Amino acid sequence: MDAISDDHLTTGVASPYLPRTNIQFAWDSTSLGLLKTCPRLYQYTMIEGWSSRDESIHLRFGIEYHTALQDYAISRANGVKHEDAIHDTIRALHGRVHNWVVDRQCRAGKYKNRETIVGLVVDYLDHFVDDPADTFILDNGQPAVELSFRFALDWGPQAAVNAWSEWKTPIGWDQPYLLCGHLDRVVFFTGGLYVMDRKTSMTTLSGYYFDQWTPNNQMTLYTLAGKVILNTPIKGVIIDAAQVLLEKPNAFARGFAYRTDEQLQEWIQDLQFWLGQAEAFATANYWPMNDTSCDKFGGCKFRGVCSRSPVVREETLRASFTKQEPDERWNPLRSR
Amino acid sequence: MTDILDRLAVPPPPPSELDELISRDPLELSAADIDKIIAYQRQQRARREAGEKVPRTKRKAADTGETVTLDLSKLGLIPAPATATSVPAVVSSFKRRL
Numbered sequence: 001m002d003a004i005s006d007d008h009l010t011t012g013v014a015s016p017y018l019p020r021t022n023i024q025f026a027w028d029s030t031s032l033g034l035l036k037t038c039p040r041l042y043q044y045t046m047i048e049g050w051s052s053r054d055e056s057i058h059l060r061f062g063i064e065y066h067t068a069l070q071d072y073a074i075s076r077a078n079g080v081k082h083e084d085a086i087h088d089t090i091r092a093l094h095g096r097v098h099n100w101v102v103d104r105q106c107r108a109g110k111y112k113n114r115e116t117i118v119g120l121v122v123d124y125l126d127h128f129v130d131d132p133a134d135t136f137i138l139d140n141g142q143p144a145v146e147l148s149f150r151f152a153l154d155w156g157p158q159a160a161v162n163a164w165s166e167w168k169t170p171i172g173w174d175q176p177y178l179l180c181g182h183l184d185r186v187v188f189f190t191g192g193l194y195v196m197d198r199k200t201s202m203t204t205l206s207g208y209y210f211d212q213w214t215p216n217n218q219m220t221l222y223t224l225a226g227k228v229i230l231n232t233p234i235k236g237v238i239i240d241a242a243q244v245l246l247e248k249p250n251a252f253a254r255g256f257a258y259r260t261d262e263q264l265q266e267w268i269q270d271l272q273f274w275l276g277q278a279e280a281f282a283t284a285n286y287w288p289m290n291d292t293s294c295d296k297f298g299g300c301k302f303r304g305v306c307s308r309s310p311v312v313r314e315e316t317l318r319a320s321f322t323k324q325e326p327d328e329r330w331n332p333l334r335s336r
Numbered sequence: 337m338t339d340i341l342d343r344l345a346v347p348p349p350p351p352s353e354l355d356e357l358i359s360r361d362p363l364e365l366s367a368a369d370i371d372k373i374i375a376y377q378r379q380q381r382a383r384r385e386a387g388e389k390v391p392r393t394k395r396k397a398a399d400t401g402e403t404v405t406l407d408l409s410k411l412g413l414i415p416a417p418a419t420a421t422s423v424p425a426v427v428s429s430f431k432r433r434l
């Protein structure tokens with residue numbers, strides 16, 4: 001098995017858009033998902049940077065969960081025993097969250113706060129003390145955890161090819177589309193290699209919960225990324241889910257998402273159309289509303305904005321959301 | 337008036353043991369404190385698994401003292417409402433003409 005090339009791993013931060021445009025060339029499953037759900041949702045989130053208070057709680061909780069489990073995996077890979085590794089992990093976690101204050105009156109804050117993240121991490125690590133999934137070890141001796149990746153497609157935005165300077169001279173350059181993302185963990189399980197993706201949820205981990213991952217942007221991209229980066233067959237993706245509960249023990253469950261080569265090829269083919277659409281919207285500087293998505297996934301967060309007259313939407317956005325600075329907005333090129 | 341406002345100023349409930357440990361400055365947390373946090377969580381989990389209802393952040397009940405009914409007129413903030421002496425009579429002479 002070949003070592004992972006550094007070309008595939010992301011470091012640092014750069015803009016995911018072509019210079020002086022809103023034409024995104026670096027994509028991940030989050031930004032693709034926004035575009036496929038509704039171009040207007042994509043515009044408000046990616047281009048304009050509007051975010052709600054709850055999102056920052058979910059994001060922070062998820063990041064702390066992933067970081068804690070990464071710390072534990074690194075400790076164990078270095079030969080540290082389970083109890084000592086938990087101790088070190090919780091100490092590091094405490095250092096990061098001791099002054100994290102959330103509004104406990106909102107649903108997100110009630111379930112996701114500094115006490116529940118500590119509890120969830122301890123419970124997970126105890127639950128999987130004899131984890132049947134073994135972390136894959138890279139050629140450099142490091143465990144394959146928290147791997148940010150990017151790889152290039154063999155086509156790119158037309159705007160890059162057709163670019164002209166202010167002096168009307170062609171300055172087109174070959175900028176391919178990049179697919180980016182973040183692999184939580186690569187594991188050996190029942191004789192095969194899998195990408196493992198961790199999820200935290202406030203909902204029951206039933207068959208219905210796991211059904212949402214096929215078809216699914218993120219799991220398809222991760223299967224593809226695993227094959228490209230590791231240059232070896234990946235059997236699929238293990239969704240490693242944790243449910244945060246307040247009065248019962250936290251619950252854990254794992255599900256599987258498989259993709260055939262034909263399904264991966266179809267996804268890439270579909271991607272050509274989606275990215276072409278994204279470039280067309282950005283070139284026109286107009287992202288249409290998909291008014292059949294407003295009631296999906298519990299209701300779009302911008303439904304209250306889009307249901308108002310266009311002349312008052314900006315005011316509604318300012319009243320209900322926070323506008324992030326450009327360097328704070330979701331960026332597929334930002335490695336964790 | 338000051339007495340009423342003072343009685344309304346109820347102190348917040350004291351933090352739970354876990355709250356107190358987690359909110360401490362990391363530099364003040366000893367190895368034993370970290371072990372205490374882990375042990376506390378394991379104890380809570382065992383209690384939940386045994387079917388006990390244990391809220392995530394168990395706080396001691398606050399001592400609220402005497403309950404005070406807020407009367408804004410006594411505080412001089414609004415005029416006292418007039419006491420109604422009788423129900424206004426229905427004006428029987430009004431008839432809606434269609």
